[in-house]
Amino acid sequence: MLFDSHAHLNDEKFAEDREETIRRAHEEKGVARIVNVGFNRETIPPTLELAETYEFIYAAVGWHPVDAANCTDEDLRWIASLADHPKVVAIGEMGLDYYWDTVPRAVQEELFRKQIRLAKEVDLPIIIHDRDAHEDVVRILREEKADEVGGVMHCFGGDQTIAKQCLELNFYIGLGGPVTFKNATLPKEIAAMVPLDRLVVETDCPYLAPHPFRGKRNESAYVGLVAEAIAEIRGLSVEQLQQATYENACRLFRLS
Template sequence: MLFDTHVHLNDAKFDEDRDEVIRRAREEFGVRMMLNVGYNRETIEGTLRLAETHDFIYAAVGWHPHDAKDCTDEDLAWIRELTSHPKVVALGEMGLDYYWDNSPRDTQAEIFRKQIALARETGLPIIIHCRDAYEDVIRILREERAHETGGVMHCFGADADIMKACLDLGFHIGLGGPVTFKNASLPREIARLVPLDRLLIETDCPYLAPHPYRGKRNETGYVRLVAEKIAEVRGMTAEELARVTFDNAFRLFLSDRAGGADVR
């Protein structure tokens, strides 16, 4: 029983077979729940449609650092309104990306800070996108008191010291396809070290497909391969790893929305 905590099933790469991909994930791979992430106006709209269509798909809404230069006050007000939607369970993905620098860094930081403030106002956890910017991300999270909301460091790609700083801020660590790559010594070290109650698994589909599908379109069903590899690294069964990470995701994203009830 798996919970894929980061998918983009509204992506155009699924336009030809989206329903089949979702069916396959459920029936063949055992994925019970998915969190679809919208990160600009177009993808947020698609995310909401998916969440409204499938009772097992939930939504996160936010503004990606790539698109920070296009984010307006009206966009942020719209996101604020969407937090009352019954299927919206998180804000994001948000953060900083210094690898691509598609938006000016000061603009990325401004939009990031505004979204953290929105999360603190609404009480929703946040999903962090970070690439080549961990020191600045952690500094901003501290300055904006993001420990009050918590959330997940999506597709975590840093070392154990950075992981500890994130854990100290109350964040979970999200691991995906890279943990299965043949040369992925650092992701596997993080998979071994992260406290089990703070671990989440994800695909980021259609991106970052795990081995042996690396370089191809990723699917949400492949989160099972992520679970199997992490279980191997930690010396536990895949079933136990799936159960624990499902429970972690449920507590972080769904317990408040479900009023404490188990909606599995």
């Protein structure tokens, strides 16, 4: 029983075989639930369509920091209105991206704060995008009292110190393909130290495919490879790890 806690199955890379890709994950690989993430004007509508089409797919809606300059107050009102949708389970992904750094950091931060406040108003958990901005992300989460709704640090890339601070702020730690990479020391350290009841697994498909598919298109069917790698690191059976991360994701997204 697997839960892919972060996917982008609406991506154009799935245009030719989206239905088959979803079927393969659900029917062949035991992926019981998926949260698909829409993060701007273009990706939110197809994300909602997927959630409405497939019983086991849920939606998150928010605004990605690399698109922060294009987000209007009307867009934020739209996202807030979608919080009432029966399949919307989180606000995000939101946060800071200092890797691409295409949007002024002050603009990213302003939108990040607005979305945290929005999530608190609609009482939904938050999905965090944090790329090379760990200290600022944690500072803003703390200042905005994001622990009141909590959420998940998607594709966590920080060290153990940052992980501990995120855990204290009521956030789960999401791990994906990089934990399977041979020389990826830091994700393996995080996989070992995070309490089992605060870990979730994800693909971020079509990005970040796990070994042995690294460099190729990722898909939700591969989330089991992430679970297998973490189970080995922690000295658990694959079944134990799958069960724990499934229950964690259900608790995170408030699903029965």
